[in-house]
Amino acid sequence: MGKKRKHSETEAPAPVKKNDEPAPERPKRTLLGWKDKNEEDAEKSKPLSSSGFRNKEKVLVTCSRRINFRYRHLMLNMVSLLPHCKKDSKVEAKSSKGATLNELIELKGSSSCLFFECRKHKDLYLWMVKSPGGPSVKFLVNAVHTMEELKLTGNHLKGSRPLLTFSSNFDKDVHWKLLKEMLTQIFGIPKEHRKSKPYHDHVFVFSIVDDHIWFRNYQISVPHNESDKIARGGLDKMTLIEVGPRFCLNPIKIFGGSFGGPTLYENPFYVSPNQIRAFEKRNKAGKFAKKIKAKTRRKMHELANPLEPDEFADMWKDDDE
Amino acid sequence: MSYEEDIVSDDEMNMIDEDVATDSEAESLSDSDTENEITEKLAEPTKTAVYNRAGLLDKLQDISWPEDVPWTHKLTVEIDQGQAVDVNDDLAREMAFYTQGLEGTREGYGKLEAMGLPFLRPSDYFAEMVKSDTHMEKVKSKLLYEKKQIEESEERRKARDNKRMAKEVQSQKMKERAKQKKDDIESVKKWRKQRQQSGFSEKGKDLDLEFGNGKSFQRGGGAKKRPGVTPGDRSGGKGGRPTSRMNNKKREFRDSKFGHGGRKGLNKQNTAETTNDFKGGFRGGKASGNKRQKR
Numbered sequence A: 001m002g003k004k005r006k007h008s009e010t011e012a013p014a015p016v017k018k019n020d021e022p023a024p025e026r027p028k029r030t031l032l033g034w035k036d037k038n039e040e041d042a043e044k045s046k047p048l049s050s051s052g053f054r055n056k057e058k059v060l061v062t063c064s065r066r067i068n069f070r071y072r073h074l075m076l077n078m079v080s081l082l083p084h085c086k087k088d089s090k091v092e093a094k095s096s097k098g099a100t101l102n103e104l105i106e107l108k109g110s111s112s113c114l115f116f117e118c119r120k121h122k123d124l125y126l127w128m129v130k131s132p133g134g135p136s137v138k139f140l141v142n143a144v145h146t147m148e149e150l151k152l153t154g155n156h157l158k159g160s161r162p163l164l165t166f167s168s169n170f171d172k173d174v175h176w177k178l179l180k181e182m183l184t185q186i187f188g189i190p191k192e193h194r195k196s197k198p199y200h201d202h203v204f205v206f207s208i209v210d211d212h213i214w215f216r217n218y219q220i221s222v223p224h225n226e227s228d229k230i231a232r233g234g235l236d237k238m239t240l241i242e243v244g245p246r247f248c249l250n251p252i253k254i255f256g257g258s259f260g261g262p263t264l265y266e267n268p269f270y271v272s273p274n275q276i277r278a279f280e281k282r283n284k285a286g287k288f289a290k291k292i293k294a295k296t297r298r299k300m301h302e303l304a305n306p307l308e309p310d311e312f313a314d315m316w317k318d319d320d321e
Numbered sequence B: 001m002s003y004e005e006d007i008v009s010d011d012e013m014n015m016i017d018e019d020v021a022t023d024s025e026a027e028s029l030s031d032s033d034t035e036n037e038i039t040e041k042l043a044e045p046t047k048t049a050v051y052n053r054a055g056l057l058d059k060l061q062d063i064s065w066p067e068d069v070p071w072t073h074k075l076t077v078e079i080d081q082g083q084a085v086d087v088n089d090d091l092a093r094e095m096a097f098y099t100q101g102l103e104g105t106r107e108g109y110g111k112l113e114a115m116g117l118p119f120l121r122p123s124d125y126f127a128e129m130v131k132s133d134t135h136m137e138k139v140k141s142k143l144l145y146e147k148k149q150i151e152e153s154e155e156r157r158k159a160r161d162n163k164r165m166a167k168e169v170q171s172q173k174m175k176e177r178a179k180q181k182k183d184d185i186e187s188v189k190k191w192r193k194q195r196q197q198s199g200f201s202e203k204g205k206d207l208d209l210e211f212g213n214g215k216s217f218q219r220g221g222g223a224k225k226r227p228g229v230t231p232g233d234r235s236g237g238k239g240g241r242p243t244s245r246m247n248n249k250k251r252e253f254r255d256s257k258f259g260h261g262g263r264k265g266l267n268k269q270n271t272a273e274t275t276n277d278f279k280g281g282f283r284g285g286k287a288s289g290n291k292r293q294k295r
Helices: A037-044 A048-052 A068-083 A097-108 A172-187 A273-304 B053-063 B089-116 B135-196 B248-258
Strands: A028-032 A033-035 A058-063 A083-085 A112-117 A124-130 A136-145 A162-165 A202-209 A212-221 A238-244 A246-258 A261-268 B078-079
Touching: A028 B135, A033 A136, A058 A068, A068 A083, A068 A112, A068 A136, A068 B078, A097 A112, A112 A172, A162 B089, A172 A202, A172 B053, A172 B248, A212 B089, A238 A246, A246 B053, A261 B053, A273 B078, B078 B089
Parallel strands: A058 A083, A058 A112, A162 A202, A162 B078
Antiparallel strands: A028 A033, A112 A124, A124 A136, A136 A246, A202 A212, A212 A238, A212 A246, A246 A261
16 A cells, blocks of 8 residues: 555554654644644653554445446445545446456455445345455345435535444344444544544434334534534534435345355345346236136126026016017 | 245355354344335245354454444444334334434534544535535525425415405305395385375374484495495596686596596587587586586
């Protein structure tokens, strides 16, 4: 990774620089302004454990060919939401899809991947993969609303770090816990990322309802004056405005490797959309046959139970002269 | 129809694991694939579903971040969902998400405030937003349009209500007028009958019936206070003005004939009065007082 060194407050190696260097360095530049060396040293006296970890997550975002316009917009929305992602060109469908994608991930040096696979121009499957040998999940995506919809009126800084909220039933079972960890790592923007913005003005909501993961993105609007204190009673006046996008994920399978490997989890309630469509067609197809059957049944019934002769049937017959 | 057996595998590279454990989710849940299509209920979970808990836990350990990572890296908040949300009730579902977001934000902000980190965007901080300005313009115009629609429909409804009220009031008035008329006619009949019965005596002592104030026979029930104006008069009522000394009658006549859109066709006709008037009979001639003009 030949990236430029990011000047950050917490450097990964233990503080090496001493105060009395021969050539005075320029004051370091951080998001909040220029900083003097004195300040920096004061901060380095923090406990070492906090400076030992650095979130180096990089997400690769790609899609398959023949993707729908709506799903393409969804993918573009994801790209704009996650500044630590990298968008790549379309991937050829089928044949050794997994191998190609694994190579791509390594090439780009990413640690995870979001792959939008659209089949039959109708169904969208989302693969969430952690790169070197990590688990991968395949989801079916429903109920997609992109950010371009005019009903979603909120707006927020591009690249600001979101607050991630999970509903408590993510801790109920193992596979949910795993999914929660993956979502945290992929959707959480690394702390001092180059393209991240400083304030927290939006919140992601992940909740499990009916065994589906629902995603919402809200803008936080609070009347305030200063940037780190809430006005008195401001918390009560806080409102959330939906920014979008919106989607609903249905986990299909969890694999042990990236884009393959042993199946660790299968969703027992999952019905593929092909099956649903086939079922509907079968229903419709039987209509004519059922009608014929009903007719013959009626005929048999009439033959079996003949009506009594009607006394009044000939009443008006003699009247025409 | 049982689809428990068929799980269509869309070319996935997987090997079914040896330890097949049944996953027993207690409730039977519906799986909705697209919004428009019929939701399918798998009555019982597929018996062949794989659930390798040990493997899952292993992977979880693999990918997890170390335990002592400060919260500011993760920024996660867990919120209790409360009672189970019905998936098909849109409003309740969205409310649940909203409250989860709200509570999560409150907690998160509390933590950030405790740590002294800035989290609210100052009003003078301008940076690139995730939606472009043109897009927000469109959103704004749409909101304004909706608001206008609502207001217009409100106005229309109010106008309709007012009209209905006015119509009711008017019908009331008409009824009253009719009633009044009837009463008057009845009273005349009664008076006549009385007179008949008392043999048409000329004494006025039987005239104890009053016909109202004598005003009730007036047109408009006595409300009309401008005697110079008849319904067909188009002079705007100016004909009855007592002032304007100079050539009052001439002015009056001309006004009612020509002024303010006088009556169209018969303006220059000969009337009974004007046939014998040679060369204008206004100048103190026979025309005096109430010269009844053809209107």
